[in-house]
Amino acid sequence: MITLEHISKVYEGAHRVEALKDISLTIEKGQIYGIIGQSGAGKSTLIRCINMLEAPTSGSVIVDGTDLTKLSANELRKARKNIGMIFQHFNLLSSRTVYDNVAFPLEIQGMRKAEIKERITPILDIVGLSDRVNNYPSQLSGGQKQRVGIARALASNPKVLLCDEATSALDPQTTQSILKLLKDINERMGLTIVLITHEMQVIREICDRVAVIEGGMILEEGSTVDVFTNPKKPTTKDFVGSVVSDNLPQEALEHFELHQDWIAGTAPLVRLKFTGQATDEPVVAGLVRRFDLDVSILFGGIDYIQNTSVGRLIVILNGDSMKAKEGLDYIRTLPIESEVIGYVRASR
Ligand SMILES: Nc1ncnc2c1ncn2[C@@H]1O[C@H](COP(=O)(O)OP(=O)(O)O)[C@@H](O)[C@H]1O
Numbered sequence: 001m002i003t004l005e006h007i008s009k010v011y012e013g014a015h016r017v018e019a020l021k022d023i024s025l026t027i028e029k030g031q032i033y034g035i036i037g038q039s040g041a042g043k044s045t046l047i048r049c050i051n052m053l054e055a056p057t058s059g060s061v062i063v064d065g066t067d068l069t070k071l072s073a074n075e076l077r078k079a080r081k082n083i084g085m086i087f088q089h090f091n092l093l094s095s096r097t098v099y100d101n102v103a104f105p106l107e108i109q110g111m112r113k114a115e116i117k118e119r120i121t122p123i124l125d126i127v128g129l130s131d132r133v134n135n136y137p138s139q140l141s142g143g144q145k146q147r148v149g150i151a152r153a154l155a156s157n158p159k160v161l162l163c164d165e166a167t168s169a170l171d172p173q174t175t176q177s178i179l180k181l182l183k184d185i186n187e188r189m190g191l192t193i194v195l196i197t198h199e200m201q202v203i204r205e206i207c208d209r210v211a212v213i214e215g216g217m218i219l220e221e222g223s224t225v226d227v228f229t230n231p232k233k234p235t236t237k238d239f240v241g242s243v244v245s246d247n248l249p250q251e252a253l254e255h256f257e258l259h260q261d262w263i264a265g266t267a268p269l270v271r272l273k274f275t276g277q278a279t280d281e282p283v284v285a286g287l288v289r290r291f292d293l294d295v296s297i298l299f300g301g302i303d304y305i306q307n308t309s310v311g312r313l314i315v316i317l318n319g320d321s322m323k324a325k326e327g328l329d330y331i332r333t334l335p336i337e338s339e340v341i342g343y344v345r346a347s348r
C-alpha cells in the first residue's frame, strides 16, 4: 500500500539538518504499522513525507501505486484524499462544532450539505460521538477531541490513516480506548494505519509491524512479536525493556552469592523465554522428572503481544551438578530461548 524508496530529507537553513537518511520501507494494505523513536529521531518528518506535507529531498513515496513525488499540485490534492491524518494536539477548529469540524474537509471539496450529512452520520456513530455533534471542542475531553480528529480524517473515505503521536497527549486509559477504536476501524474498513509514537506500549497494543528509527535512519524493522522477543539494537532493547522487563529484581538475589563460573556448590541460574506455542511446554516439569532437579523459580511472567504469549522464567537448577549439566543440554534442545545468567549458592 505504501512504499518508501531511499527517502532523504534535509532541512536547509541556518543549521542544516539531515532529518531522514536513506529510508526504505514497505507497508502492506490493511496493516497497522508502527514507527517508534525518541524525540528528534525524524518520526514526524517521515510520516509527513507519506502525504507530502513535507516533500522529501530525494527518494520516492508510492501510495496505492502512485508516486506522489511525481504529481502536480492539483493531482497531489486529489491523491491526498486517500490519506487521512490525525495529530497529537488534535488540530480542531475551536469555533466549529463537532459536526462542523468533521464536515469541514468535505465542505472544502464542495460536497452538498445533504451528501455530507449522509457521509458523516455513520462515522460519528463509529467514533462514539453521535450525542456530541453540537458541542464545541472546548466542551470535550482529550479522548473525545481525538475522536473528532479521527472522524474528520475518515470523512474523505481514505485508504490510509497517518497518526502522529495521536495518543501522546492522553492519559493511559484514554490511550487504550483510542487505540481500540483505531484497531476497530482498521478491521472494519480494512484501513491501512501508520502510527508514530515514542511509547512501546502503543506498538505492543495494536501494531502488526514496527520500525525503530534513530538519527533519521531505520535501526531495526520486523513483526511486533519478533522485535519484542528478539530486539537486536540497544535502542530497541531499551524500548522493549520499557514495557517487558525480564530483569531479575535485586531482592530476588539477596540470599544468594552470584558467581560467573560454575564452582563447587553452586547451581546454574537460567533465564528462559517461551514464545507462542512453546509456552505450553512443560519445561520445569521435564527438568524435575528427567533429571531429578529441584527447580526454584525466582521470577516469572507472561506478556501478550499481538495475541502471542511471551513467557519469561528465571530459575535455579539445584541438584547434582552432572544432572544439572544434562538439564541445561536438555533445555537447549527445546524450541525456547535460554541463557545462563551465572551460578548461585545460598549465602548464609
Ligand atoms: N521545519 C523544520 N526545519 C528545520 N529542522 C526541522 C524541521 N522540522 C524538523 N526539524 C529537525 O529534524 C529533526 C527530526 O525532527 P522530527 O521529524 O520532528 O522528529 P520527531 O518527530 O521524531 O521528534 C530534528 O532535528 C528537528 O529539529
Ligand SMILES: [Mg+2]
Pocket: 043, 044, 045, 165
Ligand atoms: Mg514528532
